[in-house]
Amino acid sequence: MEWEGRAEILLVAADWRSRTLLLAELQEAGYDVVALPSLEVALAALAGGRLSPALVILDTQGDPDASPRRIGQLVNLLEEDVPLVLIVGVYDARTLASLRERVALWLSRPLRVGDVLTAMRRIGFPPPRKVGGPPGL
Numbered sequence: 001m002e003w004e005g006r007a008e009i010l011l012v013a014a015d016w017r018s019r020t021l022l023l024a025e026l027q028e029a030g031y032d033v034v035a036l037p038s039l040e041v042a043l044a045a046l047a048g049g050r051l052s053p054a055l056v057i058l059d060t061q062g063d064p065d066a067s068p069r070r071i072g073q074l075v076n077l078l079e080e081d082v083p084l085v086l087i088v089g090v091y092d093a094r095t096l097a098s099l100r101e102r103v104a105l106w107l108s109r110p111l112r113v114g115d116v117l118t119a120m121r122r123i124g125f126p127p128p129r130k131v132g133g134p135p136g137l
Contacts, residue, residue, distance in 0.1 A: 010053035011035040012042045014063035018087075022057065022116060029117055030128035039065040039074065046077040053078075055125055057116060059087040060096065061109065068098050075102050083123050087111065 009031050013019035016037070023035045034051060036042045039058065043065075045051045056078060060066035075084060083104030088096055090109060100106050105119045121127075 008051065008053045009033045010042065010046075010051055010056045011059075012037075012039055012056065012063075013059035013061070013087075014038050014066075015059065015061045018059050018061055021113075022059065025113060025116060026057075032128070039063050039070055043070070043073055043077065046074070053082060055083055055085070055120065057085045057087065060092050061087070061089050066092070066096070068096055071096065071099055072102070075099075083125070085116065085119055085123075087116075 009026060011019065011022055011026065011033050013022060013035070014037060019035050019037065023033055026033045034053070036045065042051075042056075042058075056074070058066070058071065058074065060071075071086070078084065084102075085105045085107060086096070086099065086103040087107045087109065093108065104123050107115060107119055
């Protein structure tokens, strides 16, 4: 997989707490992240060509649009080499099970800090490049 030239991670999480925590974790690790509040907004942004992410993380918790059909639409909008990390709660696992083979990684709730970054490493997503910074660091 070629990750060169794409700096964005698209984070989609309807639950504001999950979105805030995941965004903070990814930004703290040094990634450039665009966070959106719903699958509906993400689908519109991707279909309109406003985003070209290198990785998509979708947390289905609390998102009424997070159905197999709508997540399938998301997968279809992504370029072939753009992985989707799907975060699924216990109650959604059965409903979304048909998507397991279409996503790069399936993470089950509850999550611990670091689980998403570990998952990204498992699929070979590169660490962020350190640009600039104070001398000597």
